[in-house]
Amino acid sequence: MSSGSKERLRLWLRLLKVVRGIEAELRDRLRQEYSTTLPRFDMLAALSRNPEGLKMSQLSGVLRVSGGNVTGLADRLAEEGLVERVPVPGDRRAMLLRVTEAGLVQFEEQARAHEAWIDAMLSNVSAADARDMAARLTAFAQRKTEEKTAHA
Incomplete structure (x- = not known):
């Protein structure tokens, strides 16, 4: 094992715990306050x-889910x-999925609440932090993408 491997493992486990906890709370709040699910919210967001x-x-x-989902x-x-x-012009088999005005209104209301929930959950983190x-996470993800591309 390399120097620091235990610390990196602990970091990963802490990141996972935090993300799962936040996600669980978001799922609960979306269900309770809007009778919706996180996947529905994510699709409307996209x-x-x-x-x-x-x-x-x-x-x-x-x-990042299957076509069936x-x-x-x-x-x-x-x-x-x-x-x-x-319908997609020039491709009879393909279809575009587009948010309607009603979907946009619903999403925007949920997005405002979602942002407020995240802000409250992370209120002990300063804006600078x-x-x-x-x-740092963006740089890490970029390096991982570059490594993946280099090995392909």
């Missing part, structure tokens, strides 16, 4: 950032009028 719509395969990539969720959101399927941690 579509709100892409108002022109996304193909199902693109959405699977953005959400996306299809079932898209079906339910479409039934509720929160998303719509739009949050920026520093985010920058």
Whole structure:
């Protein structure tokens, strides 16, 4: 084992514990206050950032879930009028999924609450520390991506 390996393992376990705890609280709050789920919120978030719509395969990539998971969720959101399927010009088989105005209104309300919940949960982290941690995690992720690309 390399010097520092135990500390890195402890760091990983602490990161995992914190992330899982925050995620569990977000899931509970979304369910209790909005009768929704985190996957529904995540799909509406992705579509709100892409108002022109996304193909199902693109959405699977953005959400990092299987196509089957996306299809079932898209079906339910479409039934509720929160998303719509739009044909892709020039490709009769492909469909774009796009957030509707009703979906956007619902998402924006939930997003405001989500931000407030995260802000409260992380209130003991200063803005400067949050920026520093985010920058470090971004740099770490970038190095991992570069390593992965170099080994491909």
